[in-house]
Amino acid sequence: MSDEVRLIEVKEDIKADNARVAQGLRERMAQSKTFLLNLMSAPGSGKTRTILRTIEELRSRFTFGVLEADIDSKVDAELIAAQGISAVQLRTGGFCHLDASMVVQGLDAMDLAALDVVIIENVGNLVCPAEFDTGAIRSVMILSVPEGDDKPLKYPLMFSVSDVLLINKIDYLGLSDFDVAAARERALRLNPRIEIFEISAKTGQGMEAWTSWLAREASRFLGR
Amino acid sequence: MSDEVRLIEVKEDIKADNARVAQGLRERMAQSKTFLLNLMSAPGSGKTRTILRTIEELRSRFTFGVLEADIDSKVDAELIAAQGISAVQLRTGGFCHLDASMVVQGLDAMDLAALDVVIIENVGNLVCPAEFDTGAIRSVMILSVPEGDDKPLKYPLMFSVSDVLLINKIDYLGLSDFDVAAARERALRLNPRIEIFEISAKTGQGMEAWTSWLAREASRFLGR
Numbered sequence: 001m002s003d004e005v006r007l008i009e010v011k012e013d014i015k016a017d018n019a020r021v022a023q024g025l026r027e028r029m030a031q032s033k034t035f036l037l038n039l040m041s042a043p044g045s046g047k048t049r050t051i052l053r054t055i056e057e058l059r060s061r062f063t064f065g066v067l068e069a070d071i072d073s074k075v076d077a078e079l080i081a082a083q084g085i086s087a088v089q090l091r092t093g094g095f096c097h098l099d100a101s102m103v104v105q106g107l108d109a110m111d112l113a114a115l116d117v118v119i120i121e122n123v124g125n126l127v128c129p130a131e132f133d134t135g136a137i138r139s140v141m142i143l144s145v146p147e148g149d150d151k152p153l154k155y156p157l158m159f160s161v162s163d164v165l166l167i168n169k170i171d172y173l174g175l176s177d178f179d180v181a182a183a184r185e186r187a188l189r190l191n192p193r194i195e196i197f198e199i200s201a202k203t204g205q206g207m208e209a210w211t212s213w214l215a216r217e218a219s220r221f222l223g224r
Numbered sequence: 225m226s227d228e229v230r231l232i233e234v235k236e237d238i239k240a241d242n243a244r245v246a247q248g249l250r251e252r253m254a255q256s257k258t259f260l261l262n263l264m265s266a267p268g269s270g271k272t273r274t275i276l277r278t279i280e281e282l283r284s285r286f287t288f289g290v291l292e293a294d295i296d297s298k299v300d301a302e303l304i305a306a307q308g309i310s311a312v313q314l315r316t317g318g319f320c321h322l323d324a325s326m327v328v329q330g331l332d333a334m335d336l337a338a339l340d341v342v343i344i345e346n347v348g349n350l351v352c353p354a355e356f357d358t359g360a361i362r363s364v365m366i367l368s369v370p371e372g373d374d375k376p377l378k379y380p381l382m383f384s385v386s387d388v389l390l391i392n393k394i395d396y397l398g399l400s401d402f403d404v405a406a407a408r409e410r411a412l413r414l415n416p417r418i419e420i421f422e423i424s425a426k427t428g429q430g431m432e433a434w435t436s437w438l439a440r441e442a443s444r445f446l447g448r
Contacts, residue, residue, distance in 0.1 A: 044371025096351035127320035146370035147268025153297040
């Protein structure tokens with residue numbers, strides 16, 4: 001299949017370029033003292049609600065900005081902005097992931113000097129976003145209970161590249177056959193260093209352990 | 225961004241080739257009298273369970289085969305085969321969607337003469353699978369209640385290219401703020417001809433209207 005080979009070559013070029021842009025972005029973030037966090041998940045796992053709740057719990061300590069990525073629409077950025085949080089919507093126009101140069105375009109529209117932490121809400125997708133370094137300091141993924149505990153078996157790269165796994169919607173556990181121990185064990189087998197927190201962004205359950213982790217990481221990065 | 229332009233050109237080449245392969249596949253299916261159905265959704269929306277329940281309700285009338293696509297793992301194909309159903313697992317090796325030539329490779333491993341209906345379980349992804357014609361006669365998508373009623377706004381192409389929308393996991397409606405009327409209205413605005421069924425593949429609720437639709441379409445195609 002010569003077409004497939006051609007596609008792969010181009011993707012490799014793009015990934016090599018992307019790694020350079022991502023590294024440049026990390027250096028810029030270190031200079032501007034902005035902690036950049038990349039949040040990934042399947043569609044509908046609760047990324048926006050998790051961001052809102054996380055910021056609500058930490059906004060007395062850090063100033064936040066949010067970079068929203070979607071194929072289309074700006075409903076998430078509007079939800080974030082309605083809470084008085086600095087938000088930029090990136091429309092990827094069909095692209096199924098964010099790369100570092102798209103993140104640079106979004107950050108250029110923000111006043112980074114005024115922001116301690118910028119959260120990137122990546123495109124809802126468990127496949128492609130895992131393949132592209134966004135330039136973030138840390139990457140976090142959400143797996144929500146209704147999606148099922150078999151997802152580490154099916155989307156291993158996402159679990160391998162993430163620093164944190166948030167098991168969200170634990171308020172659905174009673175209705176579901178999701179096995180938390182099995183999900184943890186499968187994720188840890190792929191990535192022994194992944195930090196796992198069980199949360200409900202809706203009820204607030206479990207949020208404190210997660211926000212403590214984020215506050216500690218951001219404080220260390222910001223040197224305070 | 226010269227790299228982006230290059231990527232797009234290659235993708236367009238691949239899509240033109242894909243359309244030809246898909247059309248050839250449809251002609252082959254018409255000759256072998258095999259109704260090919262493409263099932264798409266985000267990860268964890270209940271594709272496998274929906275397939276199992278659908279086949280259980282229709283297997284006295286049609287012989288079924290299932291083509292399972294996943295980045296990795298073969299857990300779904302094993303689940304299907306355990307029910308005595310002909311199943312082939314396609315590992316896409318990082319590819320985030322199926323194209324028609326991958327489907328051809330899967331079908332080549334099946335005894336099509338013995339099968340009335342083959343269901344393709346596409347990669348769990350609301351973005352990329354919508355962009356590639358698999359060669360199927362009909363495309364069906366699942367949106368599950370925990371994912372939220374805003375998904376038509378964010379992933380419009382998937383709703384535009386699907387013949388049927390299954391709103392799955394309606395047994396979760398009591399716990400969720402999912403607005404069925406809003407989801408229907410948003411899907412219909414994108415695609416006025418989409419057929420919408422509300423189901424729970426877990427409890428069986430609503431399955432009959434959906435399986436009646438499928439039986440009618442398959443019977444018409446098979447000429448019986």
